[in-house]
Amino acid sequence: MRVLIVEDNRDICENIANYLEQHRYIVDFAYDGIRAMHLALTHAFDVMVLDLMLPGMDGLSFCKKLRAEAQLNTPVLMLTARDTLDDKLMGFEAGADDYLVKPFALQELHMRLQALYKRSHSNMNNLLTVGELTLNKSTLQVHRSGKLIELNPTGMKLLQRLMEESPTVVTRDTLETLLWADERPDGDALRSHMYKLRQAIDKPFANSLIHTVHRIGYRVAEESQ
Template sequence: MSSTILIVEDHSDLAANIGDFLEAGGFTVDFAANGPLAVQLAANNHYDAVVLDIMLPGIDGYEVCHQLRNQLGLGMPIIMLTAMDTLDDKLTGFDRGADDYLIKPFELKELEARIHALIRRQRGELENSILAIGGLTFDTQTMQVSRAGKSLKLSPTGLKILRLLMRESPKVVTREQIEMEIWGDDAPDSDALRSHLYTLRKVIDKPFDQQLLHTIPGVGFKLCDDSQ
């Protein structure tokens, strides 16, 4: 199955090199040299993945990613490209909805391999795009979450945690598994995960009678309906 990639990069030589390499590998490629054009193209075309530079004219890659996820409701994989390699930069990208992060300079073969892996994972999820547990539903195509008919709003990080917990339900998911899903090998030293789980629990459980998100002391977390 052929895949179409949107490359968002303002350095024309680099964009051309990436495009030529991916086209040689069988991808169809589209280009945007600034943030607003990237959002416009994504709103009007289907892309299987986005390769997104952070430093862009108009609006930066973080804002592009945020608009694709939160305003347009798009769930395609997004790989961020940047020369900024601090942990805070990476966490900002993941929090805005990025799926992967590649530091410049990089090998084109590695970029291609990451794109293939993300698209395979995405297509596997789409085979079962509606996750449902105890009245809680998560449409992984539109990234819409609801419970008992009420729409729920979650951050990109909250959506990643919820998707993992629902996908693995009723199994227990360890803290390490969740951290790997969100941050890869660069999990923060602070207890950021505790904060994200607190916020997630407040959104999906607090307004309702039945608790779905359970803490298993010393092991991890699980999302299940114990009433069934």
């Protein structure tokens, strides 16, 4: 597991690193918020340990930028001497996933990092991705290029099936069965629903991800083949 420790106290950093490296962690350090943001944007970390009182950029500002501007969901454990309820609430509102108060036991830090890692990787199994398009099967949120896309339940069903099968073609019959089982409506209702889905997924963007395969069905892929 690769962890970024954002902490300006070098003695604390050394103690954490010595302990975590015994458990086969790969540990990187940042002693100020600006350096931490650079590392977060240029390297892939499994978890981050973040102090609040930092030079350059404080921990709350760092966490807010990480979530809102950089749109990174890397789990963050705030490690700080601030121990009031208000401090903890501000930390979670800024985007922290866990909060540990100094002084702390290294064993507890290790177990909390393990829990964050397992939780984040479990959530990844629920994330469908095709190019810049993502669908979280747990939250039913769809994003393209970081933009949230609102879909009705029918559009969500269609998109999920198409993304699960991507880049394979999903036949019209399969999609119609998905929506209506044996009670299919008159006319070409599927085409109407696919049109609405395209308006939401493709119209605001330069390239299309939803492709029609004539007389067969539809597919979601980065390029039509």
